């Protein structure tokens with residue numbers, strides 16, 4: 001090991017019993033920044049990951065839509081399933097409806113499912129409580145959890161459903177009777193946005209309510225695991241007739257994902273300042289050390305040490321603080337992630353805010369998904385910033401002339 | 410005639426303090442032969458430390474020439490191998506134990522191997538500190554610290570040792586012991602010594618006694 005690295009290590013961790021206080025504080029500062037970055041980017045990544053999982057679980061990776069409606073959805077499905085990488089496809093009809101339950105109105109989104117094929121695309125059955133997906137028939141509905149609770153409706157109750165067809169009928173002075181549908185289950189996915197306001201019924205019931213006849217609004221497509229979504233979308237687009245387009249789930253939720261990514265980028269940038277502030281404290285500690293060690297720096301010159309190596313000695317101290325801080329920070333960060341739900345629960349218990357917390361996070365559990373690239377970025381940036389923190393002290397040390405340094409009191 | 414390890418000719422050094430120019434050295438000539446010991450005395454402020462720093466190549470003279478072993482290169486890299494220095498206030502590195510301090514001189518030249526480690530231990534034994542090798546400077550007395558510094562100065566087998574009042578911070582008895590040690594190891598190893606001192610008794614033990622007065626060596 002070159003002498004300046006050796007001395008850098010020795011100055012950070014002196015031999016003997018003396019606890020390296022300055023080193024510990026500096027390393028801890030950097031470590032806290034790294035730990036925060038790891039925890040926050042992982043949790044933010046977890047949101048994205050969970051949302052992806054939920055969307056894909058309920059709607060498949062790809063959605064195929066026409067500009068109006070898909071008259072010949074069976075033919076389109078046949079073409080789609082012959083595309084390599086596609087495992088299954090299911091048609092759906094969807095649109096807003098008005099619901100009245102005991103004089104209480106709600107305006108949820110209706111989703112008509114094709115019971116024959118839905119299992120192969122979306123495993124909705126496992127999210128249904130108080131009933132089964134198979135109980136669904138043309139006179140039945142399943143409510144999303146929050147819709148059920150805001151209406152105060154239970155399984156076994158009956159709802160009145162009005163569709164936009166009412167406007168056409170009224171124009172023609174026809175009578176419109178709402179459709180009475182029986183609640184046979186409650187569907188709870190675990191994400192607030194997805195659970196908020198949806199009504200599930202059979203495809204046929206939805207077709208009736210929307211006057212679609214034998215047509216559908218779109219097709220949900222499930223891909224083989226590991227198939228690239230964008231490539232699959234391109235293949236499907238080549239296979240389907242004109243006027244019909246395939247979209248990946250990322251396209252469909254691009255606004256939402258864009259906001260999520262923006263938030264993540266902003267938070268990353270802001271938390272990086274914790275590392276930068278820690279780096280400033282490293283700089284000031286090292287500057288103090290340069291002043292305190294002026295005579296030793298002079299001695300190193302007298303022993304034949306080159307000024308650039310003296311500089312390297314202080315730069316290396318910044319580097320080492322960065323490396324140790326990063327290692328400790330990763331340990332702290334991943335440790336905190338491992339017990340994150342306990343931490344959240346403990347905080348919730350102390351503040352008695354479990355409900356608020358759940359609503360705020362939109363998940364029953366705090367998700368986490370750590371991206372290797374982001375961890376590499378955090379590690380790289382932290383080490384670079386810490387090394388830069390050593391630059392100013394290093395420059396001061398290198399500028400000291402041995403004679404003047406030795407003469408200083 | 411023995412080989413010349415140090416040759417200084419007409420070294421002059423002025424300090425500017427404000428508008429006033431202070432001529433500290435006004436043409437110092439000094440020649441030191443291999444293995445020779447030379448003492449320099451002079452009043453406080455006469456420029457002894459200034460001269461020693463010039464001879465060590467740590468500072469540059471305004472005029473005059475300096476050669477080490479007949480070569481004009483007095484740069485940092487050559488200094489590490491050619492000369493050792495001992496100072497009034499020891500200047501040991503507080504984070505390193507005695508052995509590591511001695512080894513530091515070798516480390517600056519190259520990563521030390523087994524031979525260097527053995528030499529450091531041998532030198533510590535020679536200065537009577539074999540048992541204190543793992544002690545930190547803060548655990549050593551002044552005399553012991555200066556003996557570590559002497560061992561460090563000898564580490565790279567230099568041709569010349571420059572010592573600036575090495576006994577200035579030591580009591581009389583300890584000072585005598587350090588000077589005797591310094592002279593003895595220089596004699597054993599054939600190392601030349603330039604010793605700046607205020608102590609006449611110490612000066613008398615050297616081969617040649619010089620005085621720095623009015624910027625010139627007498």
Ligand SMILES: Nc1ncnc2c1ncn2[C@@H]1O[C@H](COP(=O)(O)OP(=O)(O)OP(=O)(O)O)[C@@H](O)[C@H]1O
Pocket residue numbers: 424425426431433451452453454455456457458459460
């Ligand atoms: N950097 C400097 N700037 C201005 N004057 C200086 C500087 N360094 C030394 N001097 C002056 O040069 C003179 C010689 O100083 P030097 O330290 O060489 O004396 P010295 O003989 O070693 O004294 P002492 O025996 O007290 O150690 C002193 O008058 C000192 O004030």
Ligand SMILES: [Mg+2]
Pocket residue numbers: 457458459573
């Ligand atoms: Mg002096």
